[in-house]
Amino acid sequence: MIRRRIQSKIVVLALVGLAVSACAAAEDYVSPLAVVADDVGARLYVAGFTAKQVAVFDVAAGEVVKTVGVPERPTGLALSPDGALLFVTGAAAAGHVHLVDLSSGEVCGAVACGHTPMAPVLSPDGTTLYVCNRFDNDVLVVDVAAKAEVARIPVVREPVAAAMTPDGKLLFVANHLPGGTADADYVAAVVSVIDAATNTVAATIRLANGSTGLRGLCMSPDGAYVYVTHLLGRYQLPTTQLERGWMNTNALTVIDARERALVNTVLLDDVDLGAANPWGVACTADGALICVTHAGTHEVSVIDRAGLHEKLAKVAAGEGVSEVSQTSEDVPNDLAFLVDLRRRIPLAGIGPRGLAVVGSTLYAAEYFTDSLGVVDIDPAARPKARMIRLAPETAMSALRTGEMFFNNASLCFQHWQSCASCHPDVRADGLNWDLLNDGIGNPKNTKSLVLSHQTPPVMITGVRDRAEIAVRAGIKYIQFAVRPEEDAEAIDEYLKSLKPQPSPHLVDGALNPAAERGRAIFDEAGCATCHCGALYTDMIKYNLGTGKDREADWEFDTPTLLEVWRTAPYLHDGRAATLEELLTTHNPEDRHGVTSGLSKEQISDLAEFVRSL
Numbered sequence: 036m037i038r039r040r041i042q043s044k045i046v047v048l049a050l051v052g053l054a055v056s057a058c059a060a061a062e063d064y065v066s067p068l069a070v071v072a073d074d075v076g077a078r079l080y081v082a083g084f085t086a087k088q089v090a091v092f093d094v095a096a097g098e099v100v101k102t103v104g105v106p107e108r109p110t111g112l113a114l115s116p117d118g119a120l121l122f123v124t125g126a127a128a129a130g131h132v133h134l135v136d137l138s139s140g141e142v143c144g145a146v147a148c149g150h151t152p153m154a155p156v157l158s159p160d161g162t163t164l165y166v167c168n169r170f171d172n173d174v175l176v177v178d179v180a181a182k183a184e185v186a187r188i189p190v191v192r193e194p195v196a197a198a199m200t201p202d203g204k205l206l207f208v209a210n211h212l213p214g215g216t217a218d219a220d221y222v223a224a225v226v227s228v229i230d231a232a233t234n235t236v237a238a239t240i241r242l243a244n245g246s247t248g249l250r251g252l253c254m255s256p257d258g259a260y261v262y263v264t265h266l267l268g269r270y271q272l273p274t275t276q277l278e279r280g281w282m283n284t285n286a287l288t289v290i291d292a293r294e295r296a297l298v299n300t301v302l303l304d305d306v307d308l309g310a311a312n313p314w315g316v317a318c319t320a321d322g323a324l325i326c327v328t329h330a331g332t333h334e335v336s337v338i339d340r341a342g343l344h345e346k347l348a349k350v351a352a353g354e355g356v357s358e359v360s361q362t363s364e365d366v367p368n369d370l371a372f373l374v375d376l377r378r379r380i381p382l383a384g385i386g387p388r389g390l391a392v393v394g395s396t397l398y399a400a401e402y403f404t405d406s407l408g409v410v411d412i413d414p415a416a417r418p419k420a421r422m423i424r425l426a427p428e429t430a431m432s433a434l435r436t437g438e439m440f441f442n443n444a445s446l447c448f449q450h451w452q453s454c455a456s457c458h459p460d461v462r463a464d465g466l467n468w469d470l471l472n473d474g475i476g477n478p479k480n481t482k483s484l485v486l487s488h489q490t491p492p493v494m495i496t497g498v499r500d501r502a503e504i505a506v507r508a509g510i511k512y513i514q515f516a517v518r519p520e521e522d523a524e525a526i527d528e529y530l531k532s533l534k535p536q537p538s539p540h541l542v543d544g545a546l547n548p549a550a551e552r553g554r555a556i557f558d559e560a561g562c563a564t565c566h567c568g569a570l571y572t573d574m575i576k577y578n579l580g581t582g583k584d585r586e587a588d589w590e591f592d593t594p595t596l597l598e599v600w601r602t603a604p605y606l607h608d609g610r611a612a613t614l615e616e617l618l619t620t621h622n623p624e625d626r627h628g629v630t631s632g633l634s635k636e637q638i639s640d641l642a643e644f645v646r647s648l
């Protein structure tokens with residue numbers, strides 16, 4: 036039944052793709068991203084990302100009763116303990132958290148944050164607010180009464196979700212992408228644990244090998260466990276097939292909050308049906324169920340929490356619990372581990388992201404249908420999801436359709452992945468993948484797709500003449516699907532519309548003094564010879580001596596340097612964790628810029644300029 040419902044959604048999506056409007060702009064859509072409920076479940080607050088608004092949804096009436104405009108695209112919501120204030124983080128290079136007085140429904144203040152603030156979390160007593168500054172790679176601590184910054188706590192890479200223990204002592208933070216190099220034997224994103232008393236990182240918990248694309252994180256009601264949604268990439272395998280999660284699997288990691296330690300990682304997929312792009316995660320108030328939205332397959336997983344922990348405890352004690360899971364090490368490879376513990380419930384809308392659970396009713400922010408998904412998750416119920424629109428329906432533009440297809444795993448064979456699985460937010464996932472377009476046994480680092488249509492050739496080896504060819508090859512050889520040409524054309528339109536984001540290294544939009552010095556060095560070292568023009572690339576391939584083994588004499592494409600601050604690690608195989616390493620350790624013969632005579636300070640300035648582009 037589940038498979039038939041999901042397969043039928045493909046037909047719906049194809050029809051949606053035909054109903055396009057040439058003139059609809061991003062702000063014409065709501066794009067619900069996050070949702071939070073008040074303490075009695077009477078009202079929900081829904082962040083409309085592209086509409087720059089928060090919708091106030093009356094649960095009893097089943098409709099939106101008010102919308103509150105905010106100055107920046109809202110990325111996250113937090114409600115004060117007394118229900119009087121709503122804290123709304125806004126996406127911008129110099130973003131804010133906006134305070135909404137819920138009695139008047141008006142914005143009543145703002146606190147400056149950092150680059151793309153999100154995932155606001157209030158301390159249990161409501162006196163302190165924690166905000167993830169995604170591209171500053173830090174967590175901002177705010178004194179709520181004073182509306183003032185208290186501290187900034189550096190974390191690893193792109194903090195995107197957070198949750199606090201009920202006693203207010205620890206904050207767990209999900210880092211979206213792995214740090215470090217991509218050519219190591221173990222590459223994984225981490226969860227940072229912040230001590231609220233000292234505002235320092237007390238522990239760093241590394242997830243299973245291949246963990247990337249972290250999206251959601253929640254705390255169990257008793258404060259005993261943390262649950263994190265993410266992808267588990269099988270990046271050490273060649274991309275020859277999709278069956279049985281050969282390339283990408285979709286996962287939930289369990290962390291012991293008191294011990295600050297990883298318990299295990301379970302797969303959310305079935306043996307022959309992927310559950311792509313897990314996003315939001317929440318526990319029911321009684322702690323009985325864990326709920327996960329799947330942004331790529333438009334459904335929710337509802338997991339028996341007690342049963343999950345019982346099964347994990349048994350396998351940890353050495354008891355085999357399934358044909359695959361004889362030891363704890365087997366669990367992240369067991370596609371049937373949750374078979375008797377989880378229900379997959381299809382939603383009526385498309386692209387569920389954030390969620391809230393009120394009693395036994397789950398509400399999901401359905402991004403692409405501008406809707407709130409509603410479903411009863413009571414195990415005794417016969418769930419049938421419905422969709423409540425947050426605004427009048429707007430015909431999809433070709434660009435919006437392309438964005439939906441890029442994020443839609445229902446287009447993929449067995450629904451294991453979408454384009455966004457390896458290119459989260461159209462950028463890089465921090466992993467090396469052994470694609471077959473340039474042979475086998477030579478993994479390459481995932482590239483950002485921003486400006487790919489404007490900077491041919493594409494792929495690291497320049498094996499595709501144009502991005503349009505690469506899009507169609509991706510559908511055929513990575514999603515293992517045959518799709519109408521209109522789908523690829525829509526994806527092209529979406530990708531061509533993307534613009535680089537301003538660097539977090541800029542100061543009020545301008546180069547800082549170090550970057551100004553680095554700009555002169557950039558020319559003197561010969562970097563501008565190849566990284567030239569407005570896009571900082573001459574679009575030519577070169578042999579810079581960076582190839583290894585049978586690739587020793589290969590030429591690699593000159594990438595644009597715009598937004599390079601966001602695309603670490605560097606070089607074709609991700610061997611350089613930082614730009615400084617690229618310019619020194621991995622440039623021994625000055626073939627990649629004349630840098631051997633530069634001082635450490637000059638290297639730092641040069642790297643700072645490049646990071647500022």
